[in-house]
Amino acid sequence: MAAAMDVVGNPSSVHGEGRAAKALVERARAQVAELVECSPGEVVFTSGATEAASLAVPQGTVLWSAGIEHDAVLSWAQPNGVEMLDVDENGVLTGTVRGGSFAENIQDGVVAMQAANSETGVLQDTLPKAQTLWALNRDVLVLVDAAQALGKVPFSFARSGADLVMVSAHKFGGPKGVGALIVKHGLDVKAGIRGGGQEMGRRSGTENVIGIAGFGAAAEAAARDVANGCWDQVKKLRKILESALAGAAKETIFVGKGANRLPNTSCFATPGWKGETQVMQMDLAGFAISAGSACSSGKVRASTVLRAMGYDDETASSAIRVSLGLETTEQDVLRFADAWLAQERKFRARAA
Structure with missing residues (x-):
């Protein structure tokens, strides 16, 4: 991050200084992608997981979520309405909605599931639940909150069953105020902030180059720690x-x-x-x-x-x-x- 402070260009500019800043952003995008096990083009930088949630669950979306979710997700119950998923005594999703099956209840919207709970640390195996939703062949997207899990346990975007994944840098040693939404290739996500079209048109505004550089460095270090069994x-x-x-x-x-x-x-x-x-x-x-x-x-x-x-x-x-x-x-x-x-x-x- 200290080195990135000396790179004064705007990543959207085509001159040498701008290209140097752009290179830092894209290097960090690749580092985050390696930690999440996705492609760099699926990483959309945000100010954190809370903004990622707002991008994933726009106004008017039906949200399916358990009461164990973080407020960054549950807060969307107020503008959108929320349907509660069931959990057992350990806080593990049961695969039911108020006692009924997914097939009987879930028709459309966003289904939010945590990779790990921020208070209890309980891990969720999200893939089987996502596979159940896939089998329904309905207009449903799966949002996985990986903010707590990343950097502490192995995580794979593909093996999570997610269409969208929330990430926050400071949860694994990166700077506060930067994160990402991982968006499955080909998925249309409407811009949360309109403007100059940065971040592949999903999140406008000049990129936080210094924070993003720190995010990438932390992601690389976290991936190494997990791989080494630290x-x-x-x-x-x-x-x-x-x-x-x-x-x-x-x-x-x-x-x-x-x-x-x-x-x-x-x-x-x-x-x-x-x-x-x-x-x-x-x-x-x-x-x-x-x-x-x-x-x-x-x-x-x-x-x-x-x-x-x-x-x-x-x-x-x-x-x-x-x-x-x-x-x-x-x-x-x-x-x-x-x-x-x-x-x-x-x-x-x-x-x-």
Whole structure:
């Protein structure tokens, strides 16, 4: 990104400076495409996954979605109306809509499915659901939110069954404020922002060359980390963390533990102990965690994800998310466990 700051040209210009900027954008497009396993021409740069969602689900589109989806998708329930897909107790899609089959219910619109949940880390196998929709031969597009999954687990655009995929750079070490919508070749997506016709006519406006360059570099590094199995150690640390907590906090519920999850995410709830209280207590102890999605920080409310999974409001209001990274150590994990358990004992004493 620092090097890209010295490239002052506009990527749409044909002079040498413009061509140099264009080369940075196209290099990044290829790097992102390699991570997502799509062709570079299918990558449309945006300001992030939220803008990608707005491009994928334009006004007036019928949206089919589960209550576990991110607000970037669920917010389209207000202008468009939304039909809810069913999930089980782990937050895994069941392949039904209010108990009925896809064939009985889904006629047209966009069906949104996550590759991984931002709060629980639960992974979805989206391909079988997409194949069911393909068999219906109806006017339906599949949108997969891959923002949380990319860079932590292998992901393939083709094997996801998606027509459209949402991507966000900062979820795997890139800069904030840049992302992409992956659009299947040949699919007509109307421009979200009109103007000079940049990004193959899908998203006008002069490209954020510096951010896009950082996006590409992060994508290349993330693809290497996944290929090298770097996240396997993080998964071991998560197991150490959850074992330490579960052994002493008998009433704590580990959400989605019965499903496949991202290697770095642990979501757990201690009914009656408010999630935002835990966030503040751990912040004072030197740990940055969240109650729900970080994109909803500052909003004191029960987790809509946990409620969609069948948890009551007390439990949904008591959930926190702890995320680990490639630089997290076992010492970090055990220090967190000690600090959290000390506060948990105080909570139990007050509640007694």
